[in-house]
Amino acid sequence: MTKVSPFAPAHFPDLPVVGGVRLAVAAAGIRYRDRNDLLLAEFDRGTSVAGVFTRSQTAAAPVQWCRDAIGQGQARALVVNAGNANAFTGTDGPVVVETTVSATTHLFNCRPSQVLVASTGVIGEPLPVDRLTAALPDLHLRLGEADWQAAARTIATTDTFAKGAGCRVEIEGTPVAIAGIAKGSGMIAPDMATMLAFIFTDASITAPALQTILAAATARSFNCITVDGDTSTNDTVLMFATGSAGPRSFDDPADPKLAAFRAGVDAVCLDLAQQVVRDGEGVSKFVSITITGAQDADSARHIGLTVANSPLVKTAIAGSDANWGRIVAAVGRAGEWIDRDRLAIRIGGVLITEDGGPLPDYDETPVAEHMRGREIAIEIDVGVSDGSATVWTGDLTHGYIDINADYRS
C-alpha cells in the first residue's frame, strides 16, 4: 500500500459550480474492483473545446482521436476511464475508441467529433470496452451537478490524493467560473501514471481562442513539471468552455477584457501541475528551479528540466545534501548557451557561486538548513541574456524505487 504524499492537502479544494457542465461517475470494473473508474461529462450545446497532447510517437488511440476531434472545436461529452490506457493495443485501439464514441453519440444525439475520450492505466492490454459501454446509459441518467472530488478520484491511478483547482474571475463585470481536475504522479510515467487534466469554464470563448489561451497556460505549467522525465503515451489536457455565463462570445485570445480570465486559467493549470509534482511517486521534497539569464525562455526551460531530471541532483536533494557541483554538471550538459564563469547558483536564496567557482567565503550552514526543509528553491542565472523559466520537480527516493520496481505485478 502506497503511503499518501506528505504534500497532500488537508482537504480537497472548494471548487466553483461551472454552468453548463454535468458529471457522473461509476464503477465499470474495467480493471479495478470496488472503486469508480469511469467519468462521464455532459456539456451544453455550443461548448468550445481545446486540447494539448503528448508528443509521443507511440501515442494512444484516445489521444489520436482527440487530436482530430478538437479540430471541429465543439464538445458535448467527455468519457474518461482509469485502469487501462488503450495504448499500444494495435488495431483494437481505434475500435475501442469508436465503440465508446458511438455509444456516447447515441445518448447525446450528437456528432462523433463532439465526444472526447481519455484513458489512463496499463499499456498494451485490450480495454474491455463492453464494460465501459454497458455502464454509459446509467451514467447518462445520473448526470448532475459536478462533484469535483469524486470526478478527480475516479480518474486517478497511482495518485495518493485527488487533485482539483479552481477560481472565479470576471469578464466585463460578469462572474465566470473555472474549475479543473487532474491525475498523475509518476509524472507522466508510461504505465499506470499518465497525466490527464480537464478544465471547465462557463465563459464564452471560441475554440481557436480557447486553444491559444490553453496552450500558453500549459507551456508555463504542465510542460514545466517533471517527476522522472518519462512522457507518457496518453498525456492529455482538455479545456471546455460552455458559454453559459456569457457575457458574450470572445474570439480574440489576446483581448484585454480577458486578462483576468487568462490569469485564472494560468493559475488553475499551475496549481494542478504543481499538485502532480507534489504527488510525484516517492517524493519527499518539492523543488522549484528558476533559470534566469538564458538565451530565451525555451532555453531556460530546457536547462531547468535538465537539472530537474538529473538523478544525481534529485538524489542529492533526497539526502538533504547541498551538492551544488551536481547542479553545475547538469547545467553544463544541457547543451544550451551558458557562461560557466558567470554562473550564479542560489539555494534557498543564498548565493553560492560566482566567477566560475564557489564564493571565497561561502558558508554552507544556511544552505544546509534550507536543504533539510521540504520545499527547496534553486535559482540559477546562466549569465548570457534575459530568458527565464521556472520548473518544478521532486526528489528521487527509495519510495520511487519501491513503487516502480514492482508496480505492474
Next chain:
Amino acid sequence: MTKVSPFAPAHFPDLPVVGGVRLAVAAAGIRYRDRNDLLLAEFDRGTSVAGVFTRSQTAAAPVQWCRDAIGQGQARALVVNAGNANAFTGTDGPVVVETTVSATTHLFNCRPSQVLVASTGVIGEPLPVDRLTAALPDLHLRLGEADWQAAARTIATTDTFAKGAGCRVEIEGTPVAIAGIAKGSGMIAPDMATMLAFIFTDASITAPALQTILAAATARSFNCITVDGDTSTNDTVLMFATGSAGPRSFDDPADPKLAAFRAGVDAVCLDLAQQVVRDGEGVSKFVSITITGAQDADSARHIGLTVANSPLVKTAIAGSDANWGRIVAAVGRAGEWIDRDRLAIRIGGVLITEDGGPLPDYDETPVAEHMRGREIAIEIDVGVSDGSATVWTGDLTHGYIDINADYRS
C-alpha cells in the same frame, strides 16, 4: 561502505607489457587518506597522443588543458589524481593545472603540451596542488614497469572494482600490445561521463591517425553506455602510442594493415566501457539494448539511450518485471522516426509485439524467466530503415539512492 558490484570480475585481467610506458602511484593525500590517489605515467620520446572529451559546457580545467595539448599530438607524461575534479574552481582551476604541468615539465625536461592531466572527484573545491606537486619528484624516481591494477585502483573514486582491459595484436607480423585502464561508476552517460580511460600501445601511429581510430572506437563504446544519463565535467579518454614496438609509423587510420590493431582498440574500449556499466552505482542487472530498423546509427543510438535512461524502464528491470509497455513509451518519446505499428520488441530473444500491439498468443513465462536473470537483453526494431546501434546500461535500484543521497557528506 559500498558493496562490491555483483559483476566484479574474479580477478583483474592479465594485461600486456606496453613498451615505452612507465608508471608509478602514490598517496598524495589530496582528499583520501590511506590510499593511492596520484598516478604518474612517463612515455618514450616520440609518443603520439589522442583524446576524446566531455561536451559539457562546464568542463573542468584539466579537460580544457588536454583539448589544447593534444593538438600538438605528442606526450611525455600523464598525471591523474582522484578525489578532486578541479572542476568549477574558478580562476584557481587553470592555475592548478599550470602548476602541475610546470612541475612535471621540470622532471621530464619536456614542453608543457607534452604533459596531459586528468582529475576526478568532488566538484567546486580547490585542489590542494601543493600536495600533488610535493609527491611528484618521488613518483618520478619510482617510475617503472606498469602495475596496471595499482594504476586502475589509484584513479578510482566510487568504483567498487579496478577496471582494466588489454590485448595483443600484430601489425605486419610484429606483435603490438594494447592495455587500458578506466574509472567510473556514476554520472555516466554518453559524451564521456564522470569517466576516465587511458589506453596505451607500443604501436607506432601518428597522432592524427590515432585520433581517428580512438574517436571511432569511442563512438561504439564509451559513448554507448549510460548509468544515470549524467554527463560529467571531467570525462576524458586519452590514448598513447609510444611506437617502441614498431614496425614502422602509420599515418593512415584506414590502412588495411591496421585492421587487427583497430579491432584491438575497439575491443579494449568496449571491454572498459562495459566494465564501467557493470560497476554502475547500485547496479544489479547488466542490460544491453539493441536498436535496429532506425533511420541511421545515430538515431538508433538515441532511441537506445532514451530507453536506457528511462527511470521507469530501469526500475522495472530492477524489479524483474517484463514491463514492455514502458519500453514502448520510452521509444515513443525519443523523438526519432519510428513506426509505432511495426515496433518489434524482444526480451531475452522472445518476440513480444507486432502490428502495434502485443502478439495475440504472447506468453510471458520465458520472458519473466529471462528478467529474473542478471544479464538482460532487449532488442527493438523500430521498423523504418536499417540503422542500428547497441547501448549498455544497468538497472535503477535502492543501491543507487543509497550511494548518491549522501555521497559527498
